Amino acid sequence: xxxxxxxxVAIPTENPPGRNYRACADALENRVREFGIECERVDTxxxxxxxxxxxxxxxxxxxxxxxxxYFHGHYDVVAAQTPQQFRPLRKEHYVFGRGSCDMKGGIVAxxxxxxxxxxxxxxxxxxxxxxxVPNEETGxxxxxxxxxxxxxxGRSGIGMLLAEPTSGVVWNANRGAISLRVRVFGKSxxxxxxxxxxxxxxxxxxxxxxxxxxxxxxEQRFTNFNVGAEQAHNSILMLGGQSGGGANFNVVPxxxxxxxxxxxxxxxxxxxxxxxxIAVLESCKREGIPLEWEVLQxxxxxxxxxxxxxxxxxxRSVRAVTGEAPRFEMCPxxxxxxxxxxxxxPAYAYGPGLLSVAHGPNEYVDLRKVIxxxxxxxLTAMDMLKR
Numbered sequence: 530x531x532x533x534x535x536x537x538v539a540i541p542t543e544n545p546p547g548r549n550y551r552a553c554a555d556a557l558e559n560r561v562r563e564f565g566i567e568c569e570r571v572d573t574x575x576x577x578x579x580x581x582x583x584x585x586x587x588x589x590x591x592x593x594x595x596x597x598x599y600f601h602g603h604y605d606v607v608a609a610q611t612p613q614q615f616r617p618l619r620k621e622h623y624v625f626g627r628g629s630c631d632m633k634g635g636i637v638a639x640x641x642x643x644x645x646x647x648x649x650x651x652x653x654x655x656x657x658x659x660x661x662v663p664n665e666e667t668g669x670x671x672x673x674x675x676x677x678x679x680x681x682x683g684r685s686g687i688g689m690l691l692a693e694p695t696s697g698v699v700w701n702a703n704r705g706a707i708s709l710r711v712r713v714f715g716k717s718x719x720x721x722x723x724x725x726x727x728x729x730x731x732x733x734x735x736x737x738x739x740x741x742x743x744x745x746x747x748e749q750r751f752t753n754f755n756v757g758a759e760q761a762h763n764s765i766l767m768l769g770g771q772s773g774g775g776a777n778f779n780v781v782p783x784x785x786x787x788x789x790x791x792x793x794x795x796x797x798x799x800x801x802x803x804x805x806x807i808a809v810l811e812s813c814k815r816e817g818i819p820l821e822w823e824v825l826q827x828x829x830x831x832x833x834x835x836x837x838x839x840x841x842x843x844x845r846s847v848r849a850v851t852g853e854a855p856r857f858e859m860c861p862x863x864x865x866x867x868x869x870x871x872x873x874x875p876a877y878a879y880g881p882g883l884l885s886v887a888h889g890p891n892e893y894v895d896l897r898k899v900i901x902x903x904x905x906x907x908l909t910a911m912d913m914l915k916r
Contacts, residue, residue, distance in 0.1 A: 530637050530638075530641055530896065530899060530900070530903075531619060531624060531896055533560055533637050533640070534617070534624050534629060534633060534634055534637045534894070534896075534899070535617035535619070535624065535626075536556055537553065537556060537557070537604070537628065537633040537636070537637070538615065538617040538624070538626035538627065538628050538629050538633055539615055539616070539617055539626075540552050540553045540556060540615075541606075541609065541615045541627070542604055542605045542606055542628070542663070543605075543606060543607070543608045543609065543627075544605035544606065544607070544608075544663065544664060544665075544666045544667055545608065545666075545667060547582075547584070547605065547663065547664065547667070547671075548582070549582075550582050550583075550584055550585050550604075550605070550663045551582045551585055553604050554570065554585035554587055554604070554661075554663075557587055557604065557636070557661055558570060558587055560640065561587070561589045561640065561659070564640065564643070564644050564647070565647065566589050566590070566591050566643060566644075566647070566659075567589060567590055567591075568587060568588070568589040569587070569588040569589070570585060570586075570587055570588075571585070571586040571587070571588060571676070571681070572584075572585055573585070573586060573671045573672070573675045573676075574671065574675075583671070584662075584663040584664055584671035584672055584675070585663065586660070586661065586662050586663070586672060586675075586676060587659070587660070587661040587662075588658065588659070588660055588681070589643075589658070589659040589660075589661075590656050590657060590658045590659065591643045591646065591647060591653075591656060591657045591659075592653040592655060592656030592657055592914065593653075593655075593656060594653070594654060594655040594656055594914075595655070595685045596654070596655035596656070596685060596687050596914070597655060597656050597657070597658045597684065597685045597686050597687065598655065598656075598657055598658070598686070598687055598688050598689075598690070598839075598909075598910050598913050598914060599657075599658045599659075599660055599683060599686055599688070599689040599690070599869070599874070600639040600642070600643070600657060600658070600659045600660070600689075600690055600692070600906060601659075601660045601661075601662075601673075601689050601690065601691045601692070601865060601869075601876075602632055602635055602636040602639060602659075602660070602661050602662075602691070602692045603632060603661070603662050603663065603664075603665030603666070603672065603673075603865065604628075604633065604636060604661055604662070604663060605663045605664055605665055605666050605667075605672075606627050606628035606631065606633075606666065607627075607631075607666050607888045609627045610890045611890070614626055614627035614890070614892070615627055617629070622895055622896045622897050623893045623894070623895055623896065624893060624894055624896060625891065625892065625893040626892065626893075627892055628892070629882075629892055629893055629894040630694045630881075630882035630883065630886055630887045630892050630893060630894045631693065631694050631882065631887035631888065631892070632692050632693055632694060632880060632882070634692075634694075634880070634881050634882055634894035634898075634899050635692025635693065635694070635880035635881055635882065635899075635902065636661060636692060637899055637903075638692060638880065638881055638899045638900075638902040638903040638906060639659060639690075639692055639903070639906055640659070641900075641903040642902075642903045642904070642905075642906035642907040642910065643657055643659060643907075645903065645904075645907045646907050646910060646911070651907075651910075651911055653910065653911070653914040654914050654915060655687070655913075655914040656914075657910050657914075658686075660673075660676070660682070662676070662865075665865055667825070667826060668825070668826030668827065668828060668863070669828070669865060669868065673865050673868045674868065676868075677868050677871070677872070682868055682869070682872065683868070683869050683872045683874045686869065686872070686874035687838075687839070687874070687875075687913060688837075688838070688839035688874060688875045688876065688877075688913060689839075689866065689869045689874055689875070689876035689877070690839075690843065690876075690877060690878075690879065690906060690909065691864060691865055691866055691876065691877065691878040691879075691880070692878075692879075692880035692881075692902065692906075693860075693864065693878040693879075693880050694880050694881065694882025694883055694884050694886075694887050694894070695860075695878055695879050695880055695882075695884065696757070696882075696883045696884050696885070697851075697855065698757065698855055698856045698857070698858045698879075699840070699843060699844070699847070699855045699856070699857045699858070699877055699878070699879045700857075700858060700859065700860040700864060700866070700877065700878035700879070701832060701833045701834070701835060701840060701857045701858075701859075701877050701878075702754055702795065702830070702831065702832035702833070702858075702859040702860065703830065703831055703832075703859065703860040703862065703863055703864035703866060703867060704765075704792045704793055704794060704795070704830060704859065704860070704861060704862065704863070705792070705793035705794075705795075705797070705799045705802075705828060705829045705830040705863075706790070706791065706792050706793065706826060706827065706828050706862065706863045707791045707793070707799065707802065707803045707806070707824070707826070707827045707828075708788065708789065708790045708791065708824070708825040708826045708827070709788065709789045709806065709822045709823065709824055709825060710771075710786060710787075710788050710822065710823050710825055711733075711736065711786060711787055711788070711789065711810065711820060711821075711822045712784060712785075712786045712820060712821050712822070713729050713732045713733040713736055713774075713784070713785050713786070713818065713819070713820045714729055714732075714783065714784055714819040714820065714821075715727040715728050715729030715730075715732060715781065715782060715783050715784065715785075715819075716781070716783060717776065717780060717781055717782075717783035718780070718781040719779065719780065719781075720779040720780065720781065723781050726781030726783075727781070728781050728782060729774060729775075729782045729783055729784050729785040730774060730775065730782045730785045732785075732818050732819075732820075733774070733785040733786075733787065735813065735818060736809075736810070736813045736818060736820060737768055737769070737787065739809050739812065739813060740766075740768055740789065740806070740809055741768065743766065743805060743806065743809055744766040744768065747764050747765075747766045747791075747802075748763045748764060748765065748766065749763075750763065750764040750794060750796070750797065751763060751764070751794070752764070752794035752795060752796060752859070753796070754794075754795055754832075754858075754859040755856065755857060755858045755859060756858055756859055756861070757858055757861070757884075759885075760861050762794075764792065764793060764794045764797060765790070765791065765792035766789070766790075766791050766792075767789070767790040767791075767792075768787065768788075768789060769787045769788065770788045770790050771787065771788045772785070772786065772787040772788070773785070773786055773787075774786055788825065789806060791803075791806060792861070792862065793830060794830075795830045795832060795859070797830075799827075799829050799830070803827070807822075810822055826863070828863045828867055829867055829871075830867075831864070831866055831867035831870040831871070831876075832859070832870070833866070833870060833875045833876060833877060834875075835857045837875045838875070838913070839875045839876075839877060839909075839913060840857070840875070840877060842909050842912040842913050843855075843877055843879060843905070843909050845908075845909075845912065846904075846905045846906075846908035846909040846912065847879070847905055849905075849908060850901050850904050850905050850908070851901065855879070860878065861884075864878055866878060879902070879905070880902055881894050881895065881898035881899045881901070881902045882894045882895075882898065
């Protein structure tokens, strides 16, 4: 398991921009076929116009019958802080490297859950579908969203397990999200002739001030869903997660940009909250500030009951392996469970790894947790697909 995880971590599937997908899909497909598990490869598009490889999805399966319990994972990772993060390092029970926690360790756990069932000759009244996708880190286009539009995702599904790093809890819900990149325009000029220019940076600050008024209003709202001890119940509007602009320190900036990341509680309406942000930007345009925006990601809130059959089966398996019943919580961000719940398929996230180290400079996963999760996935599949 450690060797396969190291092999996957060493493939820098950074997204954005979305690179090395084909190499990672090749490695995964080879391993799946080595295990004697059927596998279908789906290219979601031809070579992109900018020269990047097209996203590749893998659809594997074990068992027979129509009813399917899905294991779901994404193999893209956020950009690394240093190239060394793609040089996997093992220290005792821990594997360090970008993607080890989010979520290549979870993919390995799911692979070995299927292998364990296969080697044990487990008789299942149905099948396990393993769906491995790219582009999760940028909203799912070219991955789960594309499979959903093609009618491929979640076919005959009785449930889905997602191997995100949940820090020992079960995520049965996720916040909605709408993320924008806003560009504000000006006119370039030498600093000595700045009166001939129009400062995009100063204009951008006027836009940010208006959005900050909305932020103060938004973050007075609270959710009644369970959230983690380190999280807040407040709704979220974050400004400037990314920002940039200008050509040099002695040139009036012609263009500046920043991002808005709005995380929406279940009690709020996605379209209404999106409209409020757009209304602020439109108001700034009417006041003479030239700007434009693009949507980076957009996804709705989703939730499943704790007492659904899959939720209860997962909880039983977690208790059997760890000795403790899991807590059900809402994920602070988007989850791909939303693509399945939209189809009426109950979906839950539970996986090895700590959310607190995902995306960080010292990302790691505990191999003991990977083994535990493989066991939990296998037991849950046996519970759900009883003969």
